[in-house]
Amino acid sequence: TYVVTENCIKCKYMDCVEVCPVDCFYEGENFLVIHPDECIDCGVCEPECPADAIKADTEKGLEAWLELNAKFAQSW
Numbered sequence: 922t923y924v925v926t927e928n929c930i931k932c933k934y935m936d937c938v939e940v941c942p943v944d945c946f947y948e949g950e951n952f953l954v955i956h957p958d959e960c961i962d963c964g965v966c967e968p969e970c971p972a973d974a975i976k977a978d979t980e981k982g983l984e985a986w987l988e989l990n991a992k993f994a995q996s997w
């Protein structure tokens with residue numbers, strides 16, 4: 922899955938939401954999140970994010986963000 926991280930917090934752009942083929946972005950508390958079970962790992966959103974906030978979960982050190990993305994996405 923892909924995961925939304927820190928830089929999203931002040932970002933007001935929604936480019937990622939518009940390009941996602943499966944609509945798996947949801948509103949978190951003060952940033953967008955990706956639903957880990959719905960994301961198909963296409964990677965399309967990553968280069969579209971002007972804040973560089975979207976990462977592949979294969980990157981290290983994202984555990985806390987993965988947890989937050991799952992928590993907020995699943996609360997919808």
Ligand code: SF4
Binds near residue numbers: 945960
């Ligand atoms: Fe949506 Fe693809 Fe980004 Fe996953 S990687 S959130 S499916 S655009």
